[in-house]
Amino acid sequence: MMRTALIFPGQGAQRAGMLSALPDHAAVHATRSEAAEVLGQDWRELETNDALAGARAAQLALLIAGVATARLLASAGAAIDVVLGQSVGAFPAAVAAGCLSFADALTLVRARASHMASLYPSGFGMVAIIGLRAVRVADIVRQSEADGALYVSNYNGPLQTVISGADAALEAAVEAALAAGARKGERLHIATPSHCPLLAPVAAELREVLRGIPLQPPRIAYASASRARLITDPAAIAEDLAANVAEPVRWHDAASLLVERGVELFLQAPPGTVLCDPVSEAHPALRSVALDGLSLDSALYLARGDGASA
Template sequence: MLACLFPGQGAQSAGFLHRLPPHPVVQTTIAEASDALSFDVLTIDTPGALRSSVAVQVGLVVAGVATARRIAAAGFDIALASGLSVGAYAAAVTAGAIAFADALRLVAKRAELMERAYPSGYGLSAIDGLTEHEVERLADAEAAEAGLRIYVANVNAPRQIVVTGSDAALDAFNTRALAAGAHRAKRLDVSVPSHCELLADASEELLAYAADIPLQAPRAVYVGNRTARPLRTAEAIRDDLATNMRYTVRWFDALTVIIELGATVLVEAPPGQVLTSIAQTAYPDVTALSACATPDERLIPLLERRLGSR
């Protein structure tokens, strides 16, 4: 059983849309996105353009949907789809819950609201080697001693936690985490305080905007961010997409559910490899492939060998 995984903001790198395979379905997807947004999406993966959260988030959705469509065009059935943070939008398109053009407009609005709320001075840090409980305890100490508030944004793995807050809070927390035994505490290439109550107002505004966007029950299984459970109705998926900026992403729980539902092959859409690495470490018996690290001419034959005849 095949599952597609879609990375979130921070996975981007300059030129990532230009590195997608030159397959007709990929080219059609890029053209469709450009038509929907009224600009050439191939202009948004330059180093300068990627300073904008709008460019990053739109680009990630385009890359994710193009990759899933390429895999489907080769005759493979994508049974499950899930995405980390903004990757959820590509997952919802792939699962058949929302039209591609509508997802693009919704994610562009999402990024605009996030940037407007916090245009600078905030971000994310990845903390490796500490549990969620240990991170929360350190965050409480940081708030009590220095008055700097840190929030748990993502639980990517049992000892890979992403935190969010102001630049000053993150810099101080990184130092505190390393002193407490973290193997790594590194700022990510994200300029907004994702997945915490700082974005509550923006989340409510996006939920109101999303009310008029048509969604339907998914054809494939869609596993959500907030609850890390399969969501089977249009309204549940609408809520997950519109509010995930406000709540902690339970990625490791979502990955575990995907495996429990029977996925035997996982493909991570470009430009990410982090989700592949997490899966390979946690579930070594499951085939986990990064599409950006596996050229198209190798990926399709690999899927054929792992999944059997199409």
């Protein structure tokens, strides 16, 4: 039986200073230093407001924060049973599971983000529709396609769905969603139309890069947010990492799968609470806790699950 899941957010969760705000711990310092060496860049340059406006810095910063958090918890004896990442969060999940080296993850994420940005430098994006069921959002997407490319890209919760596409189509869809009873339509801090067929070329490039990168069977269970199932075969995990950029995220289904497998505690790696909120809404009887902002002692107390002191 699984008890604790460590979950990793995707692009949109980033914020200025997010790497400096990580706990003062040897595992965190080592992870940031390793990233700087591999990238040939001071990690502090990735966490400024200007840098985080671009896909490259945002995705790399999220990878570094996720891996640093997982390493900290592991070094303190935390009992993590399964990992699950949303979008680029799948890469720190794969590192935490023991499938992928951190250095290789940095190489892959840098390529992923750079190709995404070059494909769609402007005129596209993503919007979260809050307060309307996914089936109604899908209807609106179909009706709004005349205004440009538009897709349902994230099924985050029963009343939280993200759409991706051209700006004009997004604006038309938000107007229709609000008229249909949605509470709000919120533009995400993502300049590319992720998790839809428009990004198939990025998935194809990542498949080619992954051909030269060895993956190992997971030591901690690895769950896919795009397939909403556990994956154990290294080749299938490689395909999941490559393909997820062009496939819808089924976050609600993936989290529900883990609940069915016995997960009682969801711990979200920094930054923010973006993944905890839909889990808490769908499964109010479970604990879903963001590690961001918690003291190191409190985070380790929760993660160890045995009441041990830090």
